[in-house]
Amino acid sequence: MIVVVGKESPAYVEAAGGTRIRFVDSLDDAADVFGEMEAVVAHVSPDVLAKAPKLRWVHSPSAGVDSDLTPQMRASSVVLTSSAGNGGIPLAEHSMLLMLMLSRDVPRWMRAQAEHRWDHYRHAELVGRTVGIYGLGNSGLDLAQKAKAFHMRTLGVRRRPDQPSPYVDELCDLDQLLAESDFVVVTVPRTPTTAGVFDRDAFARMKSSAYFICISRGGIADDDALLEALRTGQIAGAGLDAHGVEPLPPESPFWSLPNVIVTPHNGATSDGNLRRSREIVAENIRRFVAGEPLHNIVDKVAGY
Ligand code: OXD
Numbered sequence: 001m002i003v004v005v006g007k008e009s010p011a012y013v014e015a016a017g018g019t020r021i022r023f024v025d026s027l028d029d030a031a032d033v034f035g036e037m038e039a040v041v042a043h044v045s046p047d048v049l050a051k052a053p054k055l056r057w058v059h060s061p062s063a064g065v066d067s068d069l070t071p072q073m074r075a076s077s078v079v080l081t082s083s084a085g086n087g088g089i090p091l092a093e094h095s096m097l098l099m100l101m102l103s104r105d106v107p108r109w110m111r112a113q114a115e116h117r118w119d120h121y122r123h124a125e126l127v128g129r130t131v132g133i134y135g136l137g138n139s140g141l142d143l144a145q146k147a148k149a150f151h152m153r154t155l156g157v158r159r160r161p162d163q164p165s166p167y168v169d170e171l172c173d174l175d176q177l178l179a180e181s182d183f184v185v186v187t188v189p190r191t192p193t194t195a196g197v198f199d200r201d202a203f204a205r206m207k208s209s210a211y212f213i214c215i216s217r218g219g220i221a222d223d224d225a226l227l228e229a230l231r232t233g234q235i236a237g238a239g240l241d242a243h244g245v246e247p248l249p250p251e252s253p254f255w256s257l258p259n260v261i262v263t264p265h266n267g268a269t270s271d272g273n274l275r276r277s278r279e280i281v282a283e284n285i286r287r288f289v290a291g292e293p294l295h296n297i298v299d300k301v302a303g304y
Contacts, residue, residue, distance in 0.1 A: 001033055003027070003033065005024055006041065011282045012281065012285055014282075016289055035054070036054060038054050039056065039288055046070050058080050059083070062083055063084045064084075064190065069298070081295065082298050092139050095146075096146050098263075102237050103124040104123040104124070107258075130155060132155040132185070134177065134188055135187040136165050141168075144166070145166070174202070186215065191302060191304060202225075203228075203234050208233060209236050212235055212237075213240070214238075223243075227253055248262060
């Protein structure tokens with residue numbers, strides 16, 4: 001039996017063929033069938049994992065599976081798949097939006113508009129500027145393509161440099177990315193390897209005119225170090241869609257720093273994301289039932 005947390009979907013029913021599929025609002029509503037459950041489309045807690053002896057496959061509705069990868073999930077033989085690929089396009093769009101907003105100081109125009117004030121000033125262009133993309137997965141690669149359309153120079157750091165990286169002018173290491181980028185854009189998942197990479201030392205190595213943008217996960221930057229870099233002018237500003245603590249608490253200083261644009265982990269919540277998520281799930285249900293290899297299998301050691 002397959003259990004899906006979410007609205008009933010004819011496409012999933014069709015993909016499941018004759019296999020039983022049940023749609024619930026929350027996994028608690030499926031407690032009576034935990035013993036029969038072979039596959040789940042939802043975030044699964046260690047408690048549910050322990051109560052589902054027949055479970056073979058869990059599909060996470062998220063692209064980043066850091067919160068799904070509990071020690072129990074890591075230790076179990078259950079195959080975990082992710083929704084990676086659903087948000088690459090809107091996150092690349094969001095990165096472009098933040099680069100444009102920061103370089104043109106759009107908040108300044110918005111303040112002036114609220115006061116009906118004509119505030120006319122000279123601002124930067126993106127042409128010729130360097131964007132350093134930390135992580136060349138779905139969003140990083142799409143961002144590279146979009147940045148080239150804006151005539152930017154693109155640098156990229158990726159774990160597997162042997163993979164094709166179209167639209168990336170140069171693959172480099174973190175040192176070069178920090179030293180040369182006008183915009184550093186973090187697109188990597190949060191894993192034991194990436195957590196805390198952007199520390200005091202990393203911000204000190206960025207240009208004082210550069211902006212830091214994070215569209216994947218908080219915790220890859222050390223928030224205290226980022227705050228210090230923003231307050232002291234070590235870097236010019238930041239555009240943050242992902243935050244160390246979410247929701248960002250009302251008392252967080254990030255809300256009120258003049259050189260920061262905060263969005264509420266909303267960059268990927270688009271119509272296209274929903275459509276792509278459903279396509280990924282339907283295809284994986286079809287594969288599961290047919291006994292074919294699943295898409296987006298998470299490497300539980302690498303963390304994505
Ligand atoms: C995700 C996200 O991982 O929205 O899906 O950040």
